[in-house]
Amino acid sequence: MTPSHSWSRTRRETLTLLTALGTLAGAALTGAAPAGAATGTRTGTTISSGVVYRQYDLTAGAGVTRVHVLAVDLTDTRVRLGLLYPGKVASRAPLSRQATAQKAVAGINGDFFNITEAQHPGVVATGASVGPAIANGKVLKAAVPTGQRFGPHLPPGTDTDDVLGVSGDGRARLDSLALTGTVTTLGRRLPLRGLNQYALAENSIGAYTSDWGGVSRARATCGTDTDRAAPCATRTYEVTVKRGRVVSGSAGPGSGPIAAGVTVLVGREAGAQRLRTLVEGQRVSVRYDLTAASRRAYRFALGGYPVLTGGKPLPGLDTRTSAVRTAAGIANGGQRVLLFAVDGAPAYRRGLTIAEVAAALKSLGATEGFSLDGGGSSTLVARAPGAARVSVRNHPSDGTERAVPNGIGVFTR
16 A cells, blocks of 8 residues: 555545544434434544544433543554553553553553452452453453453353454454463473462462562452352462472462562462472473464453444343443444543433443444443543643543553554
């Protein structure tokens, strides 16, 4: 493709996008609770080449709400999406701070996360996200068991492995990423069922690396595969591996930063029993990866759950509970992404149901839609023209930005 052809195509698709956004001003939310029309400016604001911001009012079942949309044209070679995060999995920071630190021009908050541990007194909430995460092609973490997740009820057929990501061809997609891994020692291969995650499956072994951070790993052995609030396991064991050899063992999960080149293995129940057989100096090899259901390689991915696939809302979406929401839509075969946040100001706080979110994304031209964390986490940021850093465009419902573990960043060059 010649540069002139690329420019004209980008301009043409941007105009198409603006037309689609403007068309929503007369479009009703179909398939949702009683819904009316959307009103707002038709043109939006250009944040950078290939990135347009718009806000408008939308009448839904609970009343009028305001929504904020970032439209990202991935056919523009100067634009890409990536993971915003504070540098460690078990860490949180306001989205605007993450975006500024990583020099993003815009972004939206991401996955649901381990926000509280009221059911486990004395156990620290890690702040780590629920689903898988990949940043710049590097695997950061895997998903917790579905029964251990935070967030609203999942639609049938979805689970914590579900992701929104950008694959190697530069297109955005919905997919699922499952952990594949082993712990090999003395000719034996033990299955690895966790990577830098706040909850491990029962009877399993999980690995923690320097990407985890310094937060205690005790939460990993609490709850069960079906009950997040269940008591913590009484049989646990932790082994530290450095340069391929066991250097220490402990009866319970520890805390503190993990040095580069060190892997901490945490086991619960039968997994703990297997780790107890390892002795100091013993050679251990730990290998892992995230395998996509589509077999594609992803350079960026984060968790949430699907609400729209193939242009159709998923069956079983909630049609009753209206709330402040965050979501992302995919259009034009993955060439266009719509980052969508409901405003949390008191006048609009009644928000949308999940079914209405799916319908709104479809009205914007999306064929796939993905729900992200909402409520006080809902935050959309973007640079104003000429500004050096992003500003918050919506009103977070807590009155100020909530610290979150990750988000979708929009980057330009």
